[in-house]
Amino acid sequence: MFEGPLQDLIDEFSRLPGIGPKSAQRIAFYLLKADPEDIDRLCSALGAVRDGVSFCRICNNVSREEVCRVCADSGRDKTTICVVEDAKDIQVIERTGEYSGRYHVLGGALDPLANVGPKDLAISSLLQRIGGVLPDLDGEKAPEVAEVILATDPDTEGEATSSYLARLLKDFPELVVSRLASGMPLGGDLEFVDELTLSRALSGRLTL
Amino acid sequence: MFEGPLQDLIDEFSRLPGIGPKSAQRIAFYLLKADPEDIDRLCSALGAVRDGVSFCRICNNVSREEVCRVCADSGRDKTTICVVEDAKDIQVIERTGEYSGRYHVLGGALDPLANVGPKDLAISSLLQRIGGVLPDLDGEKAPEVAEVILATDPDTEGEATSSYLARLLKDFPELVVSRLASGMPLGGDLEFVDELTLSRALSGRLTL
Known part of the structure; x- marks a missing residue:
């Protein structure tokens, strides 16, 4: 529908659970006008989760420390x-x-x-x-x-x-x-x- | 509610239009298990939009070329x-x-x-x-x-x-x-x- 990076972003958001093409488009257009710092914060939060969230040694819960x-x-x-x-x-x-x-x-x-x-x-x-x-x-x-x-x-x-x-x-x-x-x-x-x-x-x- | 990077990601997603805390949590847990490459693709799509989408010289439509x-x-x-x-x-x-x-x-x-x-x-x-x-x-x-x-x-x-x-x-x-x-x-x-x-x-x- 759109061209270039904007469509790529819409496609990527559409892949997330609970986000349809319409919501993805709305989010992409929101980000188009958003403060670049907001996008950077979202990116670094994504990067941190990609690089691994640690889990509790005992119960496997998400945890910052060794034990939750x-x-x-x-x-x-x-x-x-x-x-x-x-x-x-x-x-x-x-x-x-x-x-x-x-x-x-x-x-x-x-x-x-x-x-x-x-x-x-x-x-x-x-x-x-x-x-x-x-x-x-x-x-x-x-x-x-x-x-x-x-x-x-x-x-x-x-x-x-x-x-x-x-x-x-x-x-x-x-x-x-x-x-x-x-x-x-x-x-x-x-x-x-x-x-x-x-x-x-x-x-x-x-x-x- | 959660600890560390996962909560940061939930907070960031909650800021987007149309995504409530519950959806943000669902997306974050989905990404926790997702392929790191999927997260990288989302990040680079975000980066590309942050670095600027180009607009049609004539009508201001989103466009890859000088003219849409x-x-x-x-x-x-x-x-x-x-x-x-x-x-x-x-x-x-x-x-x-x-x-x-x-x-x-x-x-x-x-x-x-x-x-x-x-x-x-x-x-x-x-x-x-x-x-x-x-x-x-x-x-x-x-x-x-x-x-x-x-x-x-x-x-x-x-x-x-x-x-x-x-x-x-x-x-x-x-x-x-x-x-x-x-x-x-x-x-x-x-x-x-x-x-x-x-x-x-x-x-x-x-x-x-």
Whole structure:
């Protein structure tokens, strides 16, 4: 439609999730008139993320330090691990105020169609944590884990991932493995569930 | 909410038009997993736009060459100029197939609250074109302009801009000055008007 660099920019923005050609065009024209410093800031933020965001050594959450704020918080219950697909799901669960344990970020869900298998997710580190192999803060021995809450998305991939993990975790007979209770609409995305529904789902979780 | 570079990126995306915090977060997490080459391509497209997109010498449209494709098209009627706020409005009018003249891109609309005055818009070059001062393709004398269609947005700023231009253009007694006919919902944005409504508005334009 347009010529040269402007069209390139529209094309690039159109590739991002949730941005259609119309929005991409609007953003490109906005940037055309924007302060060059704003564009530089956006570019350097992109560069910083490309060069690597660091992850918590324990739970795989996005973190500036070696250990994320949740894992470093000594006031939290170290015996419970809530397993989520993405770091952004942590924020949603934190907002309910119903959970005071730690997390484990898988980095996605099993999805054979997209070639995402168990090896692409942070499953082995979860087993190491539960097995007490992974050292905790300041080189301390890993805390004993009493319960694992499977809080993957209530969609096909998330359900499959939870079933897979539940099967693996049968190897730890003492461990209580639970799944977020129903209350969440199936086929949805955990990130967009309202706090109240998520609170209900947390307090009514079912032992598998 | 998050830490370090990821939050910076979310903040930067939230500043763009039409992107809320939730969409910004979704895009940032998408880019976290994206191919570094994709991010590089986005960055270089941003850089190219920051370093300057070139504009048509005649009509101020976005253009890779000195003269844009519309002005360079010898099959078009050079005696009619359609004045629009932004280059993206040209695409919408082109899609109606009702117009075969040239364009003039103002680069915005008069908006005293945002400190946009007549000097910030490409008004003097429009007067030069109509006055026959601006050389045409290959240094030819400017074509005589018989009609100017004012196609600014049908909102407060666009209406004000059209009124202002209509007053200025009274200096050219031979010139027919028209405004897009009603049919477009007031308070809207030209870019989002459907083709049929815009066709009606073009064919039913009123002489001022």
